[in-house]
Every structure is written in C-alpha cells, then in structure tokens.
Amino acid sequence: MKKNLRTFVCVTVAATLAVAACSQAPDTQNQDAKATDDTASKPVSWRLTSIYPSSLLVVGTMGTRLVTVIDEITEGSVKLDFHEPGALTPPLETFDAVSVGAIEAGWSSSGFWAGKIPALQLFSAVPFGPRAAEYLSWFDYGGGREIFENLYHQHNVHGLICGVSPPEASGWFKKEIKTVDDLKGLKIRFFGLGGKVLEKLGAAPQLIVGGEIYQALELGTIDATEYSMPAVDERMGFYEVASHYYFPGWHQQATFFELIFNLEKWQSLSKTQQVQIEAACSNNIRYGLSEGEALQAAAIQSLKNKGVNLHSWSPEILDALEAAWHEVADDLSAQDEEFAKTWTSLKTFRKNYAVWEQLGYVGSRKPDSN
Numbered sequence: 001m002k003k004n005l006r007t008f009v010c011v012t013v014a015a016t017l018a019v020a021a022c023s024q025a026p027d028t029q030n031q032d033a034k035a036t037d038d039t040a041s042k043p044v045s046w047r048l049t050s051i052y053p054s055s056l057l058v059v060g061t062m063g064t065r066l067v068t069v070i071d072e073i074t075e076g077s078v079k080l081d082f083h084e085p086g087a088l089t090p091p092l093e094t095f096d097a098v099s100v101g102a103i104e105a106g107w108s109s110s111g112f113w114a115g116k117i118p119a120l121q122l123f124s125a126v127p128f129g130p131r132a133a134e135y136l137s138w139f140d141y142g143g144g145r146e147i148f149e150n151l152y153h154q155h156n157v158h159g160l161i162c163g164v165s166p167p168e169a170s171g172w173f174k175k176e177i178k179t180v181d182d183l184k185g186l187k188i189r190f191f192g193l194g195g196k197v198l199e200k201l202g203a204a205p206q207l208i209v210g211g212e213i214y215q216a217l218e219l220g221t222i223d224a225t226e227y228s229m230p231a232v233d234e235r236m237g238f239y240e241v242a243s244h245y246y247f248p249g250w251h252q253q254a255t256f257f258e259l260i261f262n263l264e265k266w267q268s269l270s271k272t273q274q275v276q277i278e279a280a281c282s283n284n285i286r287y288g289l290s291e292g293e294a295l296q297a298a299a300i301q302s303l304k305n306k307g308v309n310l311h312s313w314s315p316e317i318l319d320a321l322e323a324a325w326h327e328v329a330d331d332l333s334a335q336d337e338e339f340a341k342t343w344t345s346l347k348t349f350r351k352n353y354a355v356w357e358q359l360g361y362v363g364s365r366k367p368d369s370n
Contacts, residue, residue: 041077041269041270041272041273042077042270043076043077043078043079044077044078044079044265044268044269044273045079045081046078046079046080046081046104046105046265047080047081047083047088047103047104047105048063048067048080048081048082048083048103048104048105048106048107048259049083049085049087049088049089049091049094049097049098049103049105049106049107050063050082050083050084050085050091050106050107050108051085051091051094051106051107051108051109051112051209051210052085052107052108052210053084053085053210053211054082054084055235056210056228056232056235056236057231057232057235057291057295058165058228058229058231058232058288058291058292058295059165059228059232059257062107062162062163062165062257062284062287062288063082063107063163063257064082065284065287066080066107066162066163066259066280066281066284067080067081067082069280069283069284070276070277070280073276073279073280074273074276074277077273077276078269078273078276078277080105082107085209085210085211086211088103089102089103091112091209092112092207092209094106094108094112094260095108095112095113095116095155095157095260098157098260098261098262099155099156099157099262100156100262101156101262101264101265103262104261104262104265105259105260105261105262105265106259106260107162107257107258107259108257108258108260109124109125109255109256109257109258110123110124110148110159110256110258111123111124111125111191111192111193112124112207114192116155117151117152117155117338118332118335118336118338118339119147119151119336119338119339119341119342119343120148120151120152121192121193121339122193122339122342122343122346123139123144123148123159123161123256123258123342124191124192124255124256125168125191125192125193125194125251125252125253125254125255125256126193126253126346127193127194127197127250127251127321127322127325127328128250128253128321128322128325129253129254129346129350130253130254130346130350130353131167131253131254132164132166132254132289134350134353134357135164135254135256136161136164136285137349137353138345138346138349138350138353139161139256142345142346142349143345143349144342144345144346144349147338147341147342147345148161151338151342152260152263153263156262156263156264157260157261157262157263158260158261158262158263158266158267159258159259159260159261160258160259160260160261160277160278160281161256161257161258161281161285162257162258162259162280162281162284162285163256163257163258163281163284163285163287163288164254164255164256164257164285164288164289165228165229165254165255165257165288165289165292166229166254166289166292166293166296167229167248167249167252167253167254168226168227168228168229168249168251168252168255169226169228169229169230169233169245169246169247169248169249170226170246170247170248170249170250170251170313171188171190171224171225171226171227171245171246172217172224172225172226172227172233172238172239172242172244172245172246173223173224173242173244173245173246174217174223174224174241174242174243174244175223175244176244176309176311177244177246177311177317178314179316179317180201180316180317180320183198183201183202183203184201184202184203185202185203185204186198186202186203186204186223186224187203187204187206187221187222187223187224188203188204188205188206188222188223188224188225188226189205189206189207189208189213189216189217189222189224189225189226189227190203190205190206190207190225190226190251191207191226191227191251191252192251192252193251193325193328194226194250194251194252195207196328196332197251197321197324197325197328198321198324200324200327200328201320201321201324206222208222208225210227210236213225213227213236213238214236214237214238214241217238217241217242218240218241224242225238225242226249226251229292229295229296229299230245230296230299230300230303231292231295231296231298231299233245233299233303234299234302234303239303239306239307239308243307243308243309244308244309244311245303245308245309245310245311246311246312246313247310247311247312247313248312248313250313250318250321250322257288259277259281329343
C-alpha cells in the first residue's frame with residue numbers, strides 16, 4: 001500500500017511538472033519580454049542638480065535621501081550623483097539643462113518653472129489649496145498625473161512627484177502687518193502663485209533662490225520673505241534680520257517636490273528601473289510628510305525663545321488674500337489654456353472632495369462656491 005502510494009505521488013508530481021513545463025513552453029514570448037527587460041536594466045550613473053541645498057531639513061534632505069533609497073532599491077542599477085545648487089548650473093536654469101540633456105536629472109519644485117509652463121505652478125502649491133492627502137488624491141486619482149506628465153513631455157522632461165511637505169509659514173516681516181494696505185509696495189521674496197496674489201494686492205514680490213534670501217533681507221533689498229516651514233526657516237537664520245513671523249501659510253498648505261529626468265534618459269531605463277524609482281518616490285513622500293510634521297513644534301518653541309513674534313493673519317487680511325487668489329486664477333486661466341485645464345481639474349476635484357471632507361473630518365472647510 002505504501003509502495004503504491006509513493007508511486008502515485010511520484011507519478012502525480014511528475015505529471016504536474018510535465019503539464020507545467022508544457023504550459024510554459026508556448027510562453028516564450030513573455031519570457032523573452034522579461035529577459036529583454038532584464039537585459040535593458042543596465043546600470044546608469046547620472047548627475048542630479050538640486051534647487052535646494054542638501055543641508056536644509058526636509059526640502060533638501062528629501063533629495064539626498066531619495067538618491068540613497070533609489071541606489072538601494074535598484075541594487076546599484078540607478079545611481080544619481082547629488083550636486084548642490086549652482087554646482088552644475090544656476091538653479092533657475094535646471095529645467096532647460098534637463099530638457100536638453102545637459103544634465104540628466106533635477107530635484108526641484110515645479111513652481112520654479114512658471115515662466116515656461118504656467119500650469120506647472122498648480123503642481124507645486126496652491127493658495128488656499130488642498131492639504132497633502134487631498135492634493136495627492138487629486139494627483140493620483142483625479143487626473144492630475146496625466147496632465148502633469150503631458151505638460152513635461154512636451155518639453156522633453158519626465159516628472160515624478162517624489163516628496164510632500166506640510167504647510168509652510170506665511171513669512172518673515174521686518175515690520176508688523178496690521179492691514180491689507182501695509183502690503184502695498186512691500187518688497188517680498190515669495191514663491192509661486194502666492195507671489196501673484198500679493199502682487200494683486202500691491203506688493204512687489206520677487207523669486208529669489210534660497211541661498212540668496214538672507215543677504216537680500218539683511219541688506220534691505222527685500223523687506224520680507226517666505227521660504228518654508230519653521231524648522232527650515234530657523235536653519236536659514238531669518239529670525240536674525242526679521243522678527244515678525246506670520247501664520248498660516250495660506251499660499252502653501254502642502255507642497256509637492258519633484259524628481260525630473262530628461263525624457264529620453266527616462267525612456268532608456270528598463271520598466272523595472274522605472275517602477276523601482278517610482279516606489280522610492282512613494283516612500284520619500286511618506287518620509288517628507290511625517291518628518292515635516294514632527295519637526296515643527298520644537299522649532300516654533302525655539303523661535304519663541306529667540307524672541308520671534310508669532311502672528312496669525314486677521315480674518316480680514318485672509319479674506320482679501322483669498323479674493324485676490326480667485327482673481328489671479330481667473331486671469332491665468334484666461335491667458336493660458338493649459339493652466340485653465342489644470343485649474344478646472346483641481347477645482348472640480350476639490351468641490352467633490354469637500355462633500356467627503358465636510359462629513360468625515362472635524363473642523364473641515366465648506367465646499368468652495370467659486
């Protein structure tokens with residue numbers, strides 16, 4: 001009986017293996033495709049130029065961390081050599097350098113390319129816009145990704161969202177701002193769409209890269225600046241030359257950070273390498289958001305100890321800023337078809353999302369009527 005059982009098992013296993021072998025035999029096309037993909041996974045070593053210094057908490061360290069994670073997850077198949085701002089090209093020329101292939105990759109935020117593609121500003125930070133969860137939801141499931149990739153591909157660039165940060169502070173001011181009129185004529189470093197909102201209210205915004213802000217503020221070239229979250233701003237030392245610090249960051253409730261590649265270089269990677277890089281980006285998003293949230297309380301207390309005056313914008317000023325933002329959005333939509341398409345997509349998603357947000361979250365906003 002035992003002998004017959006052993007014989008039965010052996011025959012069954014042999015038959016199973018034979019069937020498996022036969023069933024796999026015609027599938028040489030899939031095997032060849034996989035082999036081709038593996039063969040295409042040739043190691044690459046590319047330069048990455050950064051808009052942000054590696055020493056800056058979150059905004060810079062997300063970039064250096066991403067380089068490490070990509071190296072590890074690809075087992076050395078993709079190596080990115082991180083270069084500090086200006087080492088390879090002036091920071092604001094990163095887009096062009098990557099587009100023409102002079103540099104293979106960049107760590108940045110798409111709002112810096114407003115002069116080339118206005119719609120990309122909506123993939124950086126949106127005044128009175130979504131928090132991180134809602135922003136990512138629109139990007140992943142509301143049509144944002146498709147628009148984003150199409151905008152970049154037209155310029156021979158492939159972009160990936162590879163980091164998210166929590167709300168920023170609203171900025172550092174040498175003098176207290178008590179009314180909307182106090183903003184008129186104010187020379188202020190401001191990023192992205194928020195700068196256009198302040199311009200609408202009579203301020204004179206300028207886009208200055210991080211490494212040049214402190215000196216501009218110290219010398220009086222500008223009267224005020226925004227830059228990032230409290231933990232980052234403290235490292236920048238702005239409290240030494242401006243003592244009034246304003247909240248909330250109405251202009252950046254969440255900020256996307258990106259890894260951009262020359263499109264042809266990106267397409268030269270194997271599918272495996274591309275998926276590995278995308279997985280590293282997903283991991284980096286979680287890291288940036290969680291670390292960013294964790295660092296702020298201690299930084300705020302430290303700034304208080306240094307004598308910084310913390311202010312909250314009055315409801316009147318916030319209302320004026322929000323009204324100005326809707327004017328800016330309408331103006332840009334009228335001027336640029338791609339901006340209008342992107343803004344409509346985000347606005348529609350937010351209107352629908354607000355139904356869930358209002359029911360599901362404590363202290364949520366009301367659906368936007370604009």
